[in-house]
Amino acid sequence: MPLAQILLVDDHELFRQGLAGLIDGQPDLQVVGQAGDGLDALAQACAKRPDLIIMDIKMPICDGLEATRLIREEWPEARIVMLTVHDDEEKLFEAIKAGATGYILKNVKSADFLSGIRSALAGDAVLPPKLATRLLAEFARLASRPRPLTEDEENLTAREEEVLALIAEGATDKEIALQLSLSIHTVKTHVRNILAKLHVASRRQAARWALSRS
Amino acid sequence: MMDRQPRSNAGMLSYMNEHTVLIIGESIFAETLAATLGQCHRVIVQASAPTLDAALDHLAQQIPDVVVIASANEVGVDAAGRLLLACPDLAIIHAGLDMDNVQVITSHSIGRRMADLIAAIEQLPIRSDT
Numbered sequence: 001m002p003l004a005q006i007l008l009v010d011d012h013e014l015f016r017q018g019l020a021g022l023i024d025g026q027p028d029l030q031v032v033g034q035a036g037d038g039l040d041a042l043a044q045a046c047a048k049r050p051d052l053i054i055m056d057i058k059m060p061i062c063d064g065l066e067a068t069r070l071i072r073e074e075w076p077e078a079r080i081v082m083l084t085v086h087d088d089e090e091k092l093f094e095a096i097k098a099g100a101t102g103y104i105l106k107n108v109k110s111a112d113f114l115s116g117i118r119s120a121l122a123g124d125a126v127l128p129p130k131l132a133t134r135l136l137a138e139f140a141r142l143a144s145r146p147r148p149l150t151e152d153e154e155n156l157t158a159r160e161e162e163v164l165a166l167i168a169e170g171a172t173d174k175e176i177a178l179q180l181s182l183s184i185h186t187v188k189t190h191v192r193n194i195l196a197k198l199h200v201a202s203r204r205q206a207a208r209w210a211l212s213r214s
Numbered sequence: 215m216m217d218r219q220p221r222s223n224a225g226m227l228s229y230m231n232e233h234t235v236l237i238i239g240e241s242i243f244a245e246t247l248a249a250t251l252g253q254c255h256r257v258i259v260q261a262s263a264p265t266l267d268a269a270l271d272h273l274a275q276q277i278p279d280v281v282v283i284a285s286a287n288e289v290g291v292d293a294a295g296r297l298l299l300a301c302p303d304l305a306i307i308h309a310g311l312d313m314d315n316v317q318v319i320t321s322h323s324i325g326r327r328m329a330d331l332i333a334a335i336e337q338l339p340i341r342s343d344t
Contacts, residue, residue, distance in 0.1 A: 014309060014316070018246025021253075085287060085311050106311050107241045107286040 003030035004121050007048060009041040009064065010056035010083070015106075019054070022110055029117070038067025045071045045078060052121050055100070057084040057091060065091075065098045072099035081120045083113075089134040092127075096135075102126030156197055163190040167203050168210035232258050234278040238293065240264035241286035243311055251282075266293045273300050285310045294319050 006023055008031055010016040020031045032050050035041040039062045045053055053071065057064040064082060071078050081102035082095045092103055102120045104113060105128050116126045127135065156164065159180075166176045177187045191203065200206050235257055237248045244262060252259045260278045263269035266289055269281065281297055281304055283289050294306050298321055306319040324330040 012311060014247065014250075015243055015311060018243065018250045021250055022242070022246050106243060107288060109240070110242045110245045113242050 001028070004028060004052065005030055005032040005048070005050040006117070007031075007033045007035065007041065007044055007050040007053045009035045009038070009053060009059070009067065011036045011059045012056070019113075022114070023117075026114065029114075038062025038064060038070070041067045042070045042074070046074050049075070051079065052117060053078060053080045054083050054104075054117065055080050057082055057086060057095070065094050068095065068098040068100055079120060079123075081117060081126060087128070087131065089131060089138065092131050092135065093138065103128065103131060156194065160190050160194050160197070163187065164194050164206060164210050167191070167194070168207045170207070232256050233280055234258045234260040236260050236269060236272060236278040236281045237262045237284055238264075238266060238269045238281060238289050239284035239286065240288060241284075241311075243286045243309075244284035247282065247284045247309070265289070266296060269293075270296065270300050273297070273304075277301055277304070280305045280307060282306075283308045283310075287312065291317065 006029060008016055008020055008023070010019070013036065016034055016036070020034060023029045023031050032048050033044040035044050037059050041053065041055065041064075042062070055064040055068060059067075062070070064084070068080050068082070071080065076099075078099075079102075080100050081104055082100045083104050083106060084091065085106045086092075087105055095103055102116065102125060104116045104126060108116070108128075120126045162180060163176055166179060171179070173184055173187045173191065176182070177184050180187070182190075191206075194206055195201065195203075198206055198209050200209060233256065235251060237244055237251070237259060239247075239262075244264075248259050248262045251257045260276065261272050263272050273281075283291070283293055283306065285308070287310075291308050291310075294308065297304055297306055302323050303321060305321075308317040308319065324334050
């Protein structure tokens, strides 16, 4: 079975050398390159196309986040696991946005580190449990936030806004017609346009949308 | 804590040229540093202690030539103070993953006379940046 090829990127030479020794001592893994900054990492990644890149975040010249972005631009299939001392979610989110497929903290034990990189090689996402929890919480927060208005939604006319506000209050077409001094036919046209612009199927959904916006 | 077996008499000659090291830390950094130093012919890794307290327990039994603090934030440089209290002449090397350099901390004891103190001060380098 061919050995999985790994590119190690870290400016801390003592640490990188130790990691290389650990990885090379494994029967299924092999270090095919080492880099001490992001630009060297980019060059080696494109030239060697390793199975996995293990990337530090804080580095001189070009940091690991930027290097990850650059590598993924050149080679979108690259698998990159960040290895860092940072356990704050901000760095984690930046790493995920940059295209990292995993995140391992440097305070792990070697057994957990090896297990993490084998998981990453198998195509799994690798995250420390504490950070995974924070990531899910952030995802839930974003999901519960009202989505931004689409161009159509922003294009509701003043009259349609008035009709929508009355729909949200539970008014019928007849009540809306009376209140706004419009014909029933005109109200129905406004309602049809509102449903189309909001991409919803019913008055109830339109009412829910209006309430969530407010 | 992992301890190495004492050397046999046959190895005593080479033993005189080798430094014994105690490594403190419990991360992959400490583990890999111990493994790398263990492969060096002039260094004997006497033990690896995951925590400062475990290191102090070890020092009560056996004193190495050097203590290396290999820290991924779990052991700080403040550990050096407690180590020096336990072993005043201990040489300590602090290597942290968040540090740009490795710090070598050495100390030695002197007599408590004023002349000893002044002599010790005079032996130290004068800083050029003050």
